Amino acid sequence: MxxxxxxxxxxxxxxxRRAMAEAxxxxxxxxxxxxxxxxxxxxxxxxxxxxxxLVSSGSQGNLxxxxxxxxxxxxxxxxxxxxxxxxxxxxxxxxxGLMTHPLPGRYGLFSVEAxxxxxxxxxxxxxxxxLVALENTHNAxxxxxxxxxxxxxxxxxxxxxxxxxxxxxxxxxxAAVALGVEARELAAPADSxxxxxxxxxxxxxxxxxxxxxxxxxxxxxxxxxLGGAMRQAGVIAAAxLVALEHELPRLHEDHEKARRLAETxxxxxxxxxxxxxxxxxxxxxEVHREDLTAPQLCRHLGDYGVLAVAQNESxxxxxxxxxxxxxxxxxxxxxxxxILG
Ligand code: TLP
Numbered sequence: 389m390x391x392x393x394x395x396x397x398x399x400x401x402x403x404x405r406r407a408m409a410e411a412x413x414x415x416x417x418x419x420x421x422x423x424x425x426x427x428x429x430x431x432x433x434x435x436x437x438x439x440x441x442l443v444s445s446g447s448q449g450n451l452x453x454x455x456x457x458x459x460x461x462x463x464x465x466x467x468x469x470x471x472x473x474x475x476x477x478x479x480x481x482x483x484x485g486l487m488t489h490p491l492p493g494r495y496g497l498f499s500v501e502a503x504x505x506x507x508x509x510x511x512x513x514x515x516x517x518x519l520v521a522l523e524n525t526h527n528a529x530x531x532x533x534x535x536x537x538x539x540x541x542x543x544x545x546x547x548x549x550x551x552x553x554x555x556x557x558x559x560x561x562x563a564a565v566a567l568g569v570e571a572r573e574l575a576a577p578a579d580s581x582x583x584x585x586x587x588x589x590x591x592x593x594x595x596x597x598x599x600x601x602x603x604x605x606x607x608x609x610x611x612x613x614l615g616g617a618m619r620q621a622g623v624i625a626a627a628x629l630v631a632l633e634h635e636l637p638r639l640h641e642d643h644e645k646a647r648r649l650a651e652t653x654x655x656x657x658x659x660x661x662x663x664x665x666x667x668x669x670x671x672x673x674e675v676h677r678e679d680l681t682a683p684q685l686c687r688h689l690g691d692y693g694v695l696a697v698a699q700n701e702s703x704x705x706x707x708x709x710x711x712x713x714x715x716x717x718x719x720x721x722x723x724x725x726x727i728l729g
Contacts, residue, residue, distance in 0.1 A: 390716045391695040395559075395642070395669060395709040398590040403634060404627040413622035416442075417612075423622030427629050431596035434632065435560075435581055436572025439604035441597045442625060444616050446558045447476050449582030449595040451483060451614065453554045454519060456606035457580065460485025462518030465506050465551075467493035469528035472521050472556055483614075487515055495665065496526025497538055500545050507549045520546040523556040524574060525563045530662065531646075531670030531707075533563040536573050543577035552579035558595070559587055562668040565639045579603065588639055588669055589631035590710050593624045635710065642669040645708040645717045652721040656728040671706040675728075685727060692723035 391397045400408070414420030424442050431440035443449045450472050454464065464480055466473050468490035472480065480486045489506050491498035503520065510516035522542060524534040543553045555578045557563075557571070564571040575581040580599040585591035597607050611617055618624070650666040650673075653659050658677035665672065675682045682698035689696050698704050708717070 389693050389695045390712055390720060392706040392708070392712070392720065393695055393697050395587040395707045398586075398588070398709050398711050400592045400627055401590060401630070401634070401710075404591060404630045407626040407630045408623050411622045411626035413620040415619050416621045417617045417619060421620060421622040421625070423629070424625040427625035428596065430629060430632055431583070432598055434571055435575045435583070435596075435598040436570075437575065437581070437598040437600065439599065439601045441604050441607050441611065442618075442621060442628070443582075443595050443597055443611055444593065444618070445586075446471075446556070446582060446584045446595045447479070448611070448614060448616050449584075449597045450476065450554070450556050451479050452607040452610040452616070453580045453582055453597050453599075454480060454486070454521070455484050455610040456603055457552050457554065458484060458486055458518030461515055463487040463489045463515045464519045464521055465489045465491060465503060465517055466521040467491060467496060467498050467523065467526070469493065469496070469526075470521060470523050470556065471527055471558070472523070474528065486518065489517075493526075493529065495532045496523060496529030497534055497542075500541050503542060503545050507545070507551065517549065517551050520551055520553045521556060522553065522578070523558075525559045525668050525670075527558070527670070530665030530672045531559065531562065531668040532665055533566050533667050534574070535567060536569055536576075539574060540577040553577070554579065555581040557581045558584040559668065561636055562588055562639055562643070566643055566668050585628040585631050588642055588709055589635045591624075591627040591631040594628050596628075638710065639669075642708045642710070643667075645669070645712060645714065646671050646706070648717050649706055649708070649720060652724055656724065659728060669708045673704055674702045675704065676702060680728070688727045689720075689723060692719070694720050694723055
């Protein structure tokens with residue numbers, strides 16, 4: 389099957405499996421695992437921060453980052469379709485005791501004016517703002533990128549109010565590749581950033597939290613609190629090191645494949661798609677036809693050996709990744725033309 393449901397579906401490469409089998413390991417809770425230490429050092433270097441911490445998932449990375457920078461009773465300002473707001477089981481409220489203040493966004497980003505207005509001063513009645521959170525690339529907005537300038541503008545406002553900024557950079561390397569900048573440039577204005585090894589980078593498990601040394605030490609305590617401190621985690625880290633060395637340089641291929649899908653879909657009757665939002669490895673589109681709903685289209689694609697899911701009656705997300713070849717993408721395009729053409 390050609391799986392377009394998510395880049396989280398990628399399976400570890402043979403190189404990763406070999407590295408995992410041969411990894412030198414130790415007890416990472418006691419910081420004795422050399423492979424974890426090597427991965428954390430490499431992650432910190434790539435993101436331009438002094439330190440990094442391996443966590444089990446993007447959600448855990450976001451949560452420890454938030455916990456380490458806020459106090460219960462504060463609020464977090466974020467975009468209204470942010471993963472942290474919509475798809476992380478209300479962890480900010482349930483685990484961190486925080487209120488969320490979602491702002492409407494355009495291409496995944498709220499305006500600096502809206503941010504200024506939301507940064508009310510704390511007083512007897514109003515909660516203080518503990519954190520501003522960004523997402524790069526922004527998943528629900530179509531995998532769109534936030535530029536260095538956009539990130540810097542948000543950070544300037546937040547910092548002027550004494551508020552730190554976290555980037556959910558689950559796919560920040562996709563943004564860096566698409567924008568032609570280094571990931572560390574995108575992370576530079578922010579206080580913390582997480583990125584995932586288990587999405588387009590193709591590793592089986594793991595995310596990294598990056599930031600200043602004292603922040604990482606607090607994040608480490610919260611990782612322990614959440615039950616996320618692991619022992620011989622070098623087995624996981626070994627795949628992550630392979631991902632950063634061998635998968636990062638090929639992420640642009642995933643973007644080419646998404647572009648190809650988007651351009652095919654764009655010309656098909658009853659399909660609406662914003663080509664400007666197709667910047668990385670995602671294609672969101674709507675099906676508005678009398679004869680076909682989005683779930684029905686996904687079922688038809690299944691007959692062609694293509695796995696896709698509808699988000700509602702009209703909307704579908706395709707995600708490209710390393711486990712699809714260029715030939716697979718041509719097969720999907722041909723299937724789309726036959727079903728929709
Ligand atoms: N996204 C997944 C699903 O949860 C929707 C996907 O298939 O895209 N931040 C962003 C921007 C994400 O897209 C995701 C996962 C996460 C955080 C959470 O990462 P994990 O799944 O590792 O907890």
